[in-house]
Amino acid sequence: MALMAGMRVQARALLRAWLPGAALGRTESAVSGGVGVRRFGSQRVLVEPDPAAGIAVMKFKNPPVNSLSLEFLTEFVISLEKLENDKTFRGVILTSDRPGVFSAGLDLREMCGRNPAHCAEYWKAVQELWLRLYLSNLVVIAAVNGSSPAGGCLIALTCDYRVLADNPKYLMGLNETLLGIVAPFWFKDTLVNTIGHRAAERALQLGLLFPPAEALQVGMVDKVVPEDQVQSTALSVMAQWLAIPDHARQLTKNMMRKATVDRLVKERDSDIKNFVSFISRDSIQKYLQMYLEKLKQKKG
Amino acid sequence: MALMAGMRVQARALLRAWLPGAALGRTESAVSGGVGVRRFGSQRVLVEPDPAAGIAVMKFKNPPVNSLSLEFLTEFVISLEKLENDKTFRGVILTSDRPGVFSAGLDLREMCGRNPAHCAEYWKAVQELWLRLYLSNLVVIAAVNGSSPAGGCLIALTCDYRVLADNPKYLMGLNETLLGIVAPFWFKDTLVNTIGHRAAERALQLGLLFPPAEALQVGMVDKVVPEDQVQSTALSVMAQWLAIPDHARQLTKNMMRKATVDRLVKERDSDIKNFVSFISRDSIQKYLQMYLEKLKQKKG
């Protein structure tokens, strides 16, 4: 159940990062990347394969803040599926193509002024990404090279290991309450599995966004390294995980996470229904419109 | 199930604090409190409202050790209900009117020489307080300015945040086993939710009472501050919690705690039955009488 609530919105500065198209005001420029690397994937999710190593790097490239639009989610899942179905690949590293924002989370534009069918389709795509990532047979490592609020944090939390760049501006957390929203129960379950019940209770209620040192201390990430070592650290961590026989590791991962995934699988339809019913309320729609409008003005 | 057991009673010094009317031997003197503060509430639970701030301070005043007598519990729940039903109030701080003892926990006199109906009524009142506090819509912060063994600790654990005075005499913990008693399962669940399974397993079996530094380390409290800063710290923590939209925070709290509450709701009658059946045993009644007698002599 994602429920929007009181209109007292706090910490506006932080919220800007949450809303796509608002935070950085960048427009897409050139595609970054090394020379001679075969690439595949879509426009929004760059996949840089390293077949010899059995891994690939997936770079989020949905400017300006890698918001989880329906198109992004769809391309993400397709790219992930391709890697999973290709025996060449045993692991994937998730990172942002543009350091500064790992992902700003859900895309409010997919919920504002859209019909119920679209909202349902959107929410199903959000669920789908989580379901696939959380139980992926691949070793999935997050190389978090930017802020990761809300849905961006969720993506990092689904990974097997999280490396975060030591930049105090890179905040991480499920900050839904700051916007008057409640994180869905499976966001909550994922957080509890990662940092425990008490820390999750406090972090979720206060919508805490943790800077790197605190994220490490609370257990939200596994390692904090200088910004220019995020990628290399992710690679060496990957090597450690790939040293384990795949089948045993996959079954163990499944044993640890299946019960959590099953809860959403069982409640999937009612979770969609709840989301659509909530988001369709007049008060919520007005709020979203007002909010998006305000951000456009700020940009302009 | 609260079950009393072997009669080998340990750590008598600690137990004294557990039994109301024994520990401090103080008699009630004057009502403390600031000048010009409108107060309401009952005789045993002073409520100091600050309508402008949207909060109230509830001060336990059930001398000598704030034991949870039936009257105290009843007044506590009524005061809490009043605050919850008054839109003016969004948060409440729980503290002791007399520093030294936050609350010594359950009142043995409610169980000794009483008929089953009274014991059942008493236990229902203990359940009621926990049920209401643990899911209260208010932000509930514990300003723990004294020892909080057993039921006193439980009250602190139900809060959203715990500030403890840095006084090595202020011990905190579910020390039931020291008296040959077993904490009810919902005491246990509350502790596990706070400090995790392993720490709870050890603390509960050994009946550990933690001094402030250890309480902080194990996660039983969130902050330890000098004794004269407990109140001010509680207030500034409250401000942080009130910065969050109420509705989102309340729904999030509910999402985190409802499953735990539902377990007692489902087992409430059998939990009462177990308690009454246990407490009515001849051996237990003799033990309680002997114990209360011994404490009276010490006082005399």
Add this chain to the structure above:
Amino acid sequence: MALMAGMRVQARALLRAWLPGAALGRTESAVSGGVGVRRFGSQRVLVEPDPAAGIAVMKFKNPPVNSLSLEFLTEFVISLEKLENDKTFRGVILTSDRPGVFSAGLDLREMCGRNPAHCAEYWKAVQELWLRLYLSNLVVIAAVNGSSPAGGCLIALTCDYRVLADNPKYLMGLNETLLGIVAPFWFKDTLVNTIGHRAAERALQLGLLFPPAEALQVGMVDKVVPEDQVQSTALSVMAQWLAIPDHARQLTKNMMRKATVDRLVKERDSDIKNFVSFISRDSIQKYLQMYLEKLKQKKG
């Protein structure tokens, strides 16, 4: 479900300790032990009773690496049962008769070239030990004076308290994935109860074997002391636990652990069936034969 998987076997050095008859190449020499101590127990599990103190020390003596053979398991359970049924004893300390290896875990020879009935009997015995130890009415303390991989770690995890010798060679952990095996769900549950979900997820997938400092930090043991103080520390910890009335402590232990035990009790037959079906596969049998052969050659 214990499932063997990919044949890519890692970290051979560590594996040697896992397989009985391989690691140390020692042959049994003399029975260690103090003078004048009445002993009972079996050939493989020495029981040194101290009736005055109400405790006994159980020393694993199944050379060379205290592997959990069917005979060892049977003798272990019988010795434990004897102590539990003798009101003289309130606590037991588990340790190795030969420092260096606490226990190397399951005995592969009980699974290799054996008929299904034998494998079923063996697995039932492994379950039985865990079921009895994890809910034992005795205070059970592990004095871990050697390495404890896989099943050896499990035994330590079932105890009420773990003291580990501060020797960097004494590694501890559920390293099943290193061999392409998956720890059964009840091994997993025991670990999660001890170190929490996230740490267990990482430790189990990577098959981590922790040296003492890390074992302490992650919460896998409660205390690390110099090697010559393991026994004395275990004794003083025991005194602390025995200060608690037995009945209250036992009921509390039961309350903390019963749900975990019930899961296996409910799934016991299917867990055996899964194990036998897995272990009977041709590919697994070939792998075990090859593995045992290789180790014999190394010894020769």
